[in-house]
Amino acid sequence: MYIIKPKGIFLSDDNNFHKGIVVTEGEKIVWVGDEEDLPSHFTEKGQLIELRDKWLLPGLVNTHVHLEFDASNDVVDNFTSSSKEELLALAQHQGEQLLYSGVTTARDAGSSWNLLELGANSPNLPRLVFCGPPVTAYNGHLFFMGCEAESTKELADAVRIHYEKGATSLKIMATGGQITPNCDPVKAAYSVEQIKTIVESAHQYNLPTLxxxxxxxxxxxxxxxxxxxxxxxxxxxRSKESGLLEREFIPEIFELDDKQKPLLMIGVSTCYNLLNEVRFGRREPTPLEVFKLEQERILFEIVHHLIVLGYPFVIGTDAGVWGTYFNETHLELSLMGERAGMSWQEVVRSATERGAQCLGLGDEVGIIREGYFADLIALDESPQESFNAFEKVSWVMKDGRIVKE
Ligand SMILES: [Zn+2]
Structure with missing residues (x-):
């Protein structure tokens, strides 16, 4: 049993910090309250953890990573040419990086079937939600992971097979993608009817869809x-003149009633590092990099617009794709605040409570409350003071076990 005394505890009741104590026993939180009210039987048997200069929050939830991708320039080649054992070892290593950086729950948003062997709850890894191979059209985005399906029967069968093999979420490739050779990113892969078939089948098995x-x-x-x-x-x-991908925001398409609004995961930090050299003025940008920086600026405008429209966001980084690392979930959080204009409280909520709900784990993790799993992190700085606070995760507990101090 641990008695944790931080400088402040982030509580979901009002999305703010409060003075107080958190008590954990085994893998669960067993008490949260004011120090004066702490029952004496806890004081007698609990071990005191003094985090007097730190801020305690629920562990972060990263809803979109690819544990088998190595974040290199050759991510697809390396994936397709690696053995099962190599990919599992890479996934283990990258999963540990996630946990050490404060991510106590993560969803792998597309992998081989073999990845499911890691198990949902290994002590040195975040709590894991697995999608397995994404459901994709023939030769569609990430087809090489192994699940191409188009007819109603194929789609329904694909979902059932995912469930039977132990997937706990279902990933759909609704358009083409950039990292798959010969796959047009701007082409819709499925009709509304096909998407409905997949989603309805997935919901029969309680699999959240993305x-x-x-x-x-x-x-x-x-x-x-x-x-x-x-x-x-x-x-x-796709620009008719240059052939490059440009962003074109049509606000009307996004103006839905609140009840119809899906959760959104943007991944503003995805590939962000690739432009650092020119972003920070270390060298002159090429014309293509000037174009990409401008497209990045437009992306933040779009996300800001979606925030103003009231969309519920979750946090995901696409860690594993080009230059997108597993110890950098903090970058997504700071960019959502600093460049997209999300409030610090909404940033925390997106990265914790709402992320957990998105994965179907809203009754287990994502908030600091009696009965929830003791997945906790401590920051040296308050996110209220700086969006960069998440860079300094100095203490991590998962399932009531201290994994970083
Ligand atoms: Zn992805």
Whole structure:
């Protein structure tokens, strides 16, 4: 039993910090309250953890990572040429990086079937939700992971097989993608009817759905099809002049009633590091990099607009794709605050409580409350003071076990 005394505890009741004590026993939180009210039987048998200069929050939830991708320039080649053992070792290593950086729950948003062997709850890894191979059209995005399906029967069978093999979430490739060779990112992969077939089948097995979606058309199809969480929302169109992908935001498509609004995961930090050299003025940008920096600026404008429209966001980074690392979930959080204009409280909520709900774990993790799993992190600085606070996760507890101090 641990008696944790931090400087402040982030509570979901009002999304703010409060003075107090958290008591954990085994893997659960057993008491949260004011120091004066702490029952004496806890004081007698509990071990005191003094975190007097730190801020205690629920562990972070990263809803979108790829544990088998190595974040290199050759991510797809390395994935397809590695053995099962190599990929599992890589996934273990990268999962440990996630946990050490404060992510106590993560969803792998697309992998081989073998990844499920890691298990949902290994002591040195975050609590894991697995999608297994994404459901994708023939030769569609990430087809090489092993689940191409198009007819109604194929789609329903694909979902059932995922459930039987132990997947706990279901990933849909609603448009093409950039890292798959010969796959057009701006092409819709499925109709509304096909998406509905997948989503309804997944819900029969209680699998939360998420859809990779790079275009406005794809967003409209996914929201009409009832997808729980729509990812990226890049609003790409292909420029007729240059052939490059440009962002074109059509606000009307996103003006839905609150009840119809899906969860959104953007991944503003995805590939962000690739432009650091020119962003920080270490060298002159090429014309293509000037274009990409401008597209990045437009992305933040789009996300800001979606925040103003009142969309519920969750946090995901796409860690594993080009230059997107497993110890950098903090980058997504700081960019959502600093560049997209999300409030610090909404940033915390997106990265904790709402992330847990998105994964179907809302009754188990994501908030600091009696009966919840003791997945906790401590920060040296308050996120109220700086969005960079998440960079300094100095203490991590998962399932009541201290994994970093
Ligand atoms: Zn992804």
């Amino acid at each position: 859809a990779h979606c790079l275009t406005t058309e794809g967003f409209a199809i996914c929201s009409a099809g009832g997808v729980d969480c729509i990812e990226h929302c890049a609003c790409f169109v």
